[in-house]
Amino acid sequence: MITARPGAQTPAVDTAVPPLDDELDGLLEDLAGFGSGTDQLVDGLRYLALTAHSLDSTQTTLAVLAGNGPNIVTAIAALIARLGDPAQNPALRDLPADRQDQARELTTQYAHYDDQFAPHDLISETTAVIDGH
Numbered sequence: 001m002i003t004a005r006p007g008a009q010t011p012a013v014d015t016a017v018p019p020l021d022d023e024l025d026g027l028l029e030d031l032a033g034f035g036s037g038t039d040q041l042v043d044g045l046r047y048l049a050l051t052a053h054s055l056d057s058t059q060t061t062l063a064v065l066a067g068n069g070p071n072i073v074t075a076i077a078a079l080i081a082r083l084g085d086p087a088q089n090p091a092l093r094d095l096p097a098d099r100q101d102q103a104r105e106l107t108t109q110y111a112h113y114d115d116q117f118a119p120h121d122l123i124s125e126t127t128a129v130i131d132g133h
Helices: 022-031 036-050 055-066 072-083 097-117 120-131
Strands: none
Touching (some): 022 036, 055 072, 055 120
């Protein structure tokens, strides 16, 4: 514990953002190169991870990524449902009808599970803790 003493200098707080840990860096590396859209997502995640955030931007970023209300995790789940629906993704229309139905059903279930079971409340609680509530 550092205590202030008259005439003594207080050491500077290190505010430098550390490099990515091996797990996150490896995951982002594994996700790169599949297409321009997904590469933009990966680049955005890397940018968010390496940005020097303020308390306010930390709260905002957490809430936007996965908090209650509109968030990126839910948007990705909705995109997955859209990509699995032949009515919205013409690439699937040439598949046999049973495979079209399965793709639509599975991706719709995924979006439903995100809506029902993703722990968005944990992130909202985290933002409140950061804010002191």
